[in-house]
Amino acid sequence: MGRTVVELFYDVISPYSWLAFEALCRYRHIWNIDLRFRPAFLGGIMQQTGNKPPAMLPKRGEYLLKDMKRMAKYYQVPLRMSADAFQHIMGTNSLTAMRFITAIDMTTPQYLEPLSREFWMRFWSQHEDISQPENLLAVARQAGLSAELSQKALEMISSATVKDRLKETTAEALKYGAFGMPAVVAHYDGEPHLFFGSDRLELLGSFIGESASLHHFGFMLSPSWNEIHNAAELKGLSNVK
Numbered sequence: 001m002g003r004t005v006v007e008l009f010y011d012v013i014s015p016y017s018w019l020a021f022e023a024l025c026r027y028r029h030i031w032n033i034d035l036r037f038r039p040a041f042l043g044g045i046m047q048q049t050g051n052k053p054p055a056m057l058p059k060r061g062e063y064l065l066k067d068m069k070r071m072a073k074y075y076q077v078p079l080r081m082s083a084d085a086f087q088h089i090m091g092t093n094s095l096t097a098m099r100f101i102t103a104i105d106m107t108t109p110q111y112l113e114p115l116s117r118e119f120w121m122r123f124w125s126q127h128e129d130i131s132q133p134e135n136l137l138a139v140a141r142q143a144g145l146s147a148e149l150s151q152k153a154l155e156m157i158s159s160a161t162v163k164d165r166l167k168e169t170t171a172e173a174l175k176y177g178a179f180g181m182p183a184v185v186a187h188y189d190g191e192p193h194l195f196f197g198s199d200r201l202e203l204l205g206s207f208i209g210e211s212a213s214l215h216h217f218g219f220m221l222s223p224s225w226n227e228i229h230n231a232a233e234l235k236g237l238s239n240v241k
Helices: 015-027 042-049 058-075 085-090 095-107 109-125 133-142 147-156 160-175 201-207 225-235
Strands: 004-010 033-039 183-188 191-196
Touching (some): 004 015, 004 160, 015 058, 015 109, 033 095, 033 109, 042 160, 058 085, 095 109, 095 147, 095 160, 109 133, 191 201
Parallel strands (some): 004 033
Antiparallel strands (some): 004 183
């Protein structure tokens, strides 16, 4: 039996996407899956579906701050929530960052994983800007990209090719039924199946015939954050902190 294709549609503005990203990066070592990263634009999905940011409801926003702190601790991901986290999100447009990530995916896809991780690190751990050109280049440098590759990607973000690719990926997520992120699509028994959120991975595992409890396996059977960091340094692909 071949590996199950699992696609992760994500935007680096989404903290829950980071949690799903890291968890799936670990599960791919113990599940029989072909994990594919699909950078898309959350703003486009929200607009097309009429969805609203969950924190617009004050009580839900209060809960989400606590929830993300608990989830980050559980998954051992250095996501740091500040009191003004949601204002930070509302004041940031991730379109340029996602075009930059798309450009890298199109030219040097081996850097897609470390680059995406560094964007999350910068925005959600260091609380720094990810929209200005100099900051895009700083993130790329942290991910191990050369100045030449980074500059090329920066120049590509205004091209129709990159804009169209990002639009197409976002449209594909919508076709599968996405209304937010992370959107995880498992291609199983000849059909695509959507799982929304970072807290549906155990259900995903059960659905595709994999045991999914991190504690059932022993959490450290899958790489911890430190192990990801060490592996990235050995490969020379990323300077994950």
